[in-house]
Amino acid sequence: MSxxxxxxxxxxxxxxxxxxxxxxAFTHDHKRIGIMYLIATHLFFLIGGLLAVLLRLKxxxxxxxxxxxxxxxxxxxxxxxxxxxxxxIPAIPSSLGNFFIPxxxxxxxxxxxxxxxxxxxxxxxxxVVTVASLLNPIDTGWTFYTPYSAKSATAxxxxxxxxxxxxxxxILTGLxxxxxxxxxxxxxxxxxxxxxxxxxxxxxxxxxVLATPVIGMTFILLVAERIFGVGFFDPAKGGDPLLFQHxxxxxxxxxxxxxxxxxMGIISEIIPTFSRKPIFGYKAIAYxxxxxxxxxxxxxxxxxxxxxxxxxxxxxxxxxxxxVAVPTGIKIFxxxxxxxxxxxxxxxxxxxxxxxxxxxxIxxxxxxxxxALATDVHxxxxxxxxxxxxxxxxxxxxxxxxxxxxxxxxKMTGRMLxxxxxxxxxxxxxxxFNVTFFPMFILGMQGMPRRYAEYxxxxxxxxxxxxxxxxxxxxxxxxxxxxxxxxxxxxxPAPDNPWxxxxxxxxxxxxxxVENFEEIPxxxxxxxxxxxxxxxxNDE
Amino acid sequence: xxxxxxxxxxxxxxARLGIWAFLATELLLFGGLFTVYAVYRVVYPDxxxxxxxxxxxxxxxxxxxxxxxxxxxxxxxxxxxxxxxQQALKIALTLTLLLSAGFLGIKYLEWSEDFSHGLYPExxxxxxxxxxxxxxxxxxxxLGMLVMGWLLVCARQGRFSAQYSTPVEVTGLYxxxxxxxxxxxxxxxxxxx
Amino acid sequence: MPAxxxxxxVWVVLLLLTAATVWVSFLNLGLWNATVALGIASLKAxxxxxxxxxxxxxIKLVLGFATFPLLILALIIFGTLTDILYx
Numbered sequence: 001m002s003x004x005x006x007x008x009x010x011x012x013x014x015x016x017x018x019x020x021x022x023x024x025a026f027t028h029d030h031k032r033i034g035i036m037y038l039i040a041t042h043l044f045f046l047i048g049g050l051l052a053v054l055l056r057l058k059x060x061x062x063x064x065x066x067x068x069x070x071x072x073x074x075x076x077x078x079x080x081x082x083x084x085x086x087x088x089i090p091a092i093p094s095s096l097g098n099f100f101i102p103x104x105x106x107x108x109x110x111x112x113x114x115x116x117x118x119x120x121x122x123x124x125x126x127x128v129v130t131v132a133s134l135l136n137p138i139d140t141g142w143t144f145y146t147p148y149s150a151k152s153a154t155a156x157x158x159x160x161x162x163x164x165x166x167x168x169x170x171i172l173t174g175l176x177x178x179x180x181x182x183x184x185x186x187x188x189x190x191x192x193x194x195x196x197x198x199x200x201x202x203x204x205x206x207x208x209v210l211a212t213p214v215i216g217m218t219f220i221l222l223v224a225e226r227i228f229g230v231g232f233f234d235p236a237k238g239g240d241p242l243l244f245q246h247x248x249x250x251x252x253x254x255x256x257x258x259x260x261x262x263x264m265g266i267i268s269e270i271i272p273t274f275s276r277k278p279i280f281g282y283k284a285i286a287y288x289x290x291x292x293x294x295x296x297x298x299x300x301x302x303x304x305x306x307x308x309x310x311x312x313x314x315x316x317x318x319x320x321x322x323x324v325a326v327p328t329g330i331k332i333f334x335x336x337x338x339x340x341x342x343x344x345x346x347x348x349x350x351x352x353x354x355x356x357x358x359x360x361x362i363x364x365x366x367x368x369x370x371x372a373l374a375t376d377v378h379x380x381x382x383x384x385x386x387x388x389x390x391x392x393x394x395x396x397x398x399x400x401x402x403x404x405x406x407x408x409x410x411k412m413t414g415r416m417l418x419x420x421x422x423x424x425x426x427x428x429x430x431x432x433f434n435v436t437f438f439p440m441f442i443l444g445m446q447g448m449p450r451r452y453a454e455y456x457x458x459x460x461x462x463x464x465x466x467x468x469x470x471x472x473x474x475x476x477x478x479x480x481x482x483x484x485x486x487x488x489x490x491x492x493p494a495p496d497n498p499w500x501x502x503x504x505x506x507x508x509x510x511x512x513x514v515e516n517f518e519e520i521p522x523x524x525x526x527x528x529x530x531x532x533x534x535x536x537x538n539d540e
Numbered sequence: 541x542x543x544x545x546x547x548x549x550x551x552x553x554x555a556r557l558g559i560w561a562f563l564a565t566e567l568l569l570f571g572g573l574f575t576v577y578a579v580y581r582v583v584y585p586d587x588x589x590x591x592x593x594x595x596x597x598x599x600x601x602x603x604x605x606x607x608x609x610x611x612x613x614x615x616x617x618x619x620x621x622x623x624x625x626q627q628a629l630k631i632a633l634t635l636t637l638l639l640s641a642g643f644l645g646i647k648y649l650e651w652s653e654d655f656s657h658g659l660y661p662e663x664x665x666x667x668x669x670x671x672x673x674x675x676x677x678x679x680x681x682x683l684g685m686l687v688m689g690w691l692l693v694c695a696r697q698g699r700f701s702a703q704y705s706t707p708v709e710v711t712g713l714y715x716x717x718x719x720x721x722x723x724x725x726x727x728x729x730x731x732x733x
Numbered sequence: 734m735p736a737x738x739x740x741x742x743v744w745v746v747l748l749l750l751t752a753a754t755v756w757v758s759f760l761n762l763g764l765w766n767a768t769v770a771l772g773i774a775s776l777k778a779x780x781x782x783x784x785x786x787x788x789x790x791x792i793k794l795v796l797g798f799a800t801f802p803l804l805i806l807a808l809i810i811f812g813t814l815t816d817i818l819y820x
Contacts, residue, residue, distance in 0.1 A: 111554050175561045182794065183554045210805045213565045217572030224672060229662030232576055238587075238665050243579060246813045247572060297808055301816065310819035313812075550787070556795050564802035571806040578810050579817050597755070604751050612744040615785045619736040716785045723777045727770035731758035 011488060013414055014511040028113035029514055033120050034099030035412070037090060040127065044086040051079040053474055056467040062457045072453035073139035080142030085163050086127060088397055089255060092262035094173055096404050097201050099412060101177055103505040104195045106186025106523060108516050111179040119172040126165030133158035141451060146233035146244040150225040157226050160219040167212045174208030177201055188523035195503045195527050196279065199286040200265025203293040207254045215251035218244065242307055249300035257296040259393060261289055263400025264331055267353045270407055271335050273501045274350035275342025278528040281334040288327035295324045305376045314373060321371035328364055332357060347499070348422035352403035355430055359395025363388060366441065384444025390437045402480070409484070410498050414511040415491030421483040428476030435469030503527045550622060551709040559710045563717045570721050573673050577728060580665050591666035592729060594659065596650055600730040603646050604722065610639035611719045618712045624702035626695060633692045636715070640685050647678055670729055677725060680718050687711050743784045750777050
């Protein structure tokens with residue numbers, strides 16, 4: 001929107017300068033590793049999204065149409081498995097986390113740069129094996145419950161191996177981040193001067209390190225059952241299918257906090273920056289991240305209320321489940337309190353951050369119906385659940401990811417996004433998302449079960465609404481991605497500090513040089529002193 | 541953590557934090573198997589009581605001794621290199637490798653004997669657990685031996701000294717963890733079934 | 734040599750504890766067999782951790798890293814058992 005045409009600078013500046021396959025495949029630079037994770041994870045976001053559009057197409061009619069029931073089972077399994085393991089778990093931590101943790105703490109790289117590279121290779125190897133399993137695609141649902149997953153003639157073993165490798169990547173990344181945050185903060189950066197994104201990433205990394213091995217063991221046991229005939233989960237051999245569920249959910253519940261904590265960290269950065277106000281309740285937000293991580297380990301049984309689990313255990317898990325709402329609520333109230341009397345700018349990062357808060361509240365509150373035993377019996381494994389987790393995972397994590405991408409795009413690429421396109425993508429996505437998923441709360445209450453290829457005709461109208469919503473959502477996402485690509489090619493050059501932020505990444509050029517900082521800074525203040533000090537870096 | 545910590549001989553703090561974090565993941569990995577053990581021991585106490593007698597207690601005890609001794613040699617090796625004693629380190633690593641090989645040899649004997657008696661992972665839940673737990677543990681022994689072999693090669697090239705012993709320290713901690721797992725596996729499988 | 738002495742002493746104790754636990758296993762103490770076995774195993778584990786793994790002289794942060802995961806391990810074992818035991 002400038003009067004004269006300023007030629008766009010090339011992308012190849014700073015850490016992006018060096019060319020060639022080897023400079024990427026064998027890099028130790030956390031920024032390049034982050035970019036590679038970014039591309040890989042978003043590729044699977046698009047593929048998983050395409051699968052979802054196909055799913056919703058099938059669900060336009062209640063009877064048989066478009067594909068067999070088996071094909072439908074494969075579709076929702078692959079949609080779930082890809083979205084969860086290949087996109088949403090690694091998306092923020094491995095890409096934005098990798099890129100920005102060292103920058104935010106004033107370090108030149110992570111603690112173990114070579115391990116970082118090997119983690120990426122493990123991730124890519126896992127992707128290859130997982131995709132190879134598509135030759136005989138699995139149809140068990142992404143939760144692979146036994147006994148069916150132990151008996152299904154599909155490539156469960158291959159997928160388990162692929163996801164085991166992906167899990168190892170996740171573990172090593174978390175380990176790297178924990179040690180980095182403990183040992184590589186710049187001089188003067190005490191724990192209470194760390195940006196809240198770092199607190200969030202720390203809590204996330206602790207979960208990754210402690211929970212992921214359990215899903216690793218779960219895969220090993222499942223493969224042992226399939227290959228060696230070991231009967232831990234097989235009732236015919238004295239085994240217990242519920243044991244699988246305990247193992248599966250001991251990881252898969254904490255992992256939803258791996259998904260949401262980094263997104264919350266991003267929101268904690270964006271809200272104060274675009275309100276020009278210090279964050280309200282810094283310590284409360286920091287400790288809430290740790291509390292969420294810890295409480296998250298205590299509640300896995302709430303996925304098993306109707307499984308045949310003992311009532312005593314169910315009561316305990318339900319009781320504990322309510323506690324996780326407390327630190328979550330604290331964060332939400334503190335963000336809102338930050339907005340109060342702030343000087344709000346509605347640039348693209350901010351509209352995404354505000355969207356996160358709104359949609360995550362809906363997702364979180366609906367969790368209460370699922371956490372309460374009596375109501376859960378009615379809504380579990382219905383579309384109510386599907387809506388709940390899409391509101392939290394997509395309305396929450398993915399919108400938080402979009403916020404982070406818009407916020408940090410200038411820093412990573414040296415280009416500015418087109419704000420008008422970003423706005424149009426935004427309202428299409430938000431409208432499409434709500435039209436797709438809100439009806440599902442109603443469908444679930446009315447009794448429509450999930451994972452059914454065919455359904456009673458009375459549910460059709462709302463299914464049609466949801467499918468149309470999915471098209472609007474897909475269009476919005478497409479426009480957003482086109483905006484990214486256009487900006488990469490011909491976006492206006494980004495200044496060092498386009499948003500006038502106070503965290504350390506805004507003190508270095510956009511894109512940053514390989515070594516991040518010319519001189520490691522000495523930190524003397526916390527990064528939220530908006531209105532109290534001048535922001536660093538030149539911005540014109 | 542920006543303050544100076546007292547000078548600690550051995551590996552730097554980031555290496556120690558890193559390996560302990562990794563051991564945490566191993567604890568949770570084996571922990572899954574210990575959970576399965578706990579569950580089925582509670583549900584099938586008679587099965588466990590009856591089947592565990594089929595294990596060779598003598599060989600199990602011998603293996604325990606071998607592994608405990610290998611931890612000793614490893615610890616001695618690390619103490620040696622902290623004092624710059626390269627030759628002692630090489631001897632210690634070699635001894636650790638020999639003891640580990642002995643452990644694996646005995647394991648092989650045990651498993652062969654079990655197979656010859658028709659006891660396989662799918663035979664019953666106890667033996668399913670036995671083979672999986674000792675199998676996963678054995679795999680970790682093999683991996684440890686590979687790393688120690690590589691350390692020996694590096695030690696022969698004079699790569700370690702009193703100032704730099706980090707890979708040895710880190711491997712030592714891993715090795716002691718492998719020993720720790722066996723310290724629990726032995727009584728749970730062989731002695732109390 | 735003096736640096737090694739502690740290790741050898743610990744090793745001897747570990748061997749003695751091993752002998753003890755094997756000996757006890759031949760006695761019939763009913764439910765106490767498991768408790769004694771696990772107790773002795775834990776004693777051995779603590780010795781290995783404190784002396785061989787140098788935890789005795791470690792900084793608090795490393796001690797935290799070494800002990801906190803035990804809590805999570807206890808969680809999965811006991812959490813699962815609350816289901817199994819009370820079906």
